[in-house]
Amino acid sequence: MYEGDVASVLITEQQISDKIQELAKQVAADHPARDGGSDLLLVGVLKGAVMFMTDMARALPVPVQLEFMAVSSYGSSTSSSGVVRILKDLDRDIAGKNVVIIEDIVDSGLTLSWLLKNLASRRPASLEVCALLRKPDAVKVDVPVKYIGFDIPNEFVVGYGLDYAERYRDLPYIGTLDPKVYSS
Numbered sequence: 707m708y709e710g711d712v713a714s715v716l717i718t719e720q721q722i723s724d725k726i727q728e729l730a731k732q733v734a735a736d737h738p739a740r741d742g743g744s745d746l747l748l749v750g751v752l753k754g755a756v757m758f759m760t761d762m763a764r765a766l767p768v769p770v771q772l773e774f775m776a777v778s779s780y781g782s783s784t785s786s787s788g789v790v791r792i793l794k795d796l797d798r799d800i801a802g803k804n805v806v807i808i809e810d811i812v813d814s815g816l817t818l819s820w821l822l823k824n825l826a827s828r829r830p831a832s833l834e835v836c837a838l839l840r841k842p843d844a845v846k847v848d849v850p851v852k853y854i855g856f857d858i859p860n861e862f863v864v865g866y867g868l869d870y871a872e873r874y875r876d877l878p879y880i881g882t883l884d885p886k887v888y889s890s
């Protein structure tokens with residue numbers, strides 16, 4: 707698939723899957739089930755976090771509810787515009803809920819920083835972030851990320867939900883692209 711476009715595999719399918727088991731244990735330890743239920747609400751940030759969200763939901767050993775928000779700040783570019791647009795809002799009120807935002811990547815941090823402010827104003831009981839990837843050398847605004855999968859180099863990555871111009875989301879691993887892709 708996408709022969710010749712991928713320059714290197716940064717994180718394999720197996721590494722992603724092992725990390726998700728670890729992250730799910732950490733989240734569940736902080737949100738134990740009570741009376742057979744739990745008040746944990748995962749908010750997935752579309753579209754990038756779609757694979758991570760569905761895998762996390764299935765790995766978590768406690769019942770969770772799912773909500774999605776769609777925001778966009780990258781469009782067809784490899785750098786953030788800094789302007790976050792809500793393309794789809796949550797379907798319901800999160801007041802009093804224990805919310806964990808499920809995000810694929812913290813790059814500049816602008817999206818999450820904006821999202822945390824936006825969701826905090828809706829008065830959840832708690833609000834934490836679980837991100838699969840983070841680029842420590844690219845962060846422009848510090849965002850508190852309680853659960854983090856992998857710190858990666860400051861390179862544009864694709865796969866497992868992450869796109870370049872809407873392509874490559876369906877790769878099962880995280881990789882970098884051959885420079886020819888950006889110039890064509």
Ligand SMILES: O=P(O)(O)OC[C@H]1O[C@H](OP(=O)(O)OP(=O)(O)O)[C@H](O)[C@@H]1O
Pocket residue numbers: 751752753754755777778779780781786809810811812813814815816817818868869
């Ligand atoms: O830390 P930042 O620099 O703000 O970057 C992170 C955000 O950028 C990407 O979303 P994008 O705008 O590409 O939308 P998408 O998820 O639909 O691809 C990614 O999925 C994160 O949500």
Ligand code: HPA
Pocket residue numbers: 780811813861862863864868869870
């Ligand atoms: O490295 C990235 N790849 C894909 N989408 C992204 N959005 C922020 N950073 C990235």
Ligand SMILES: [Mg+2]
Pocket residue numbers: 754780781868869870
């Ligand atoms: Mg994108």
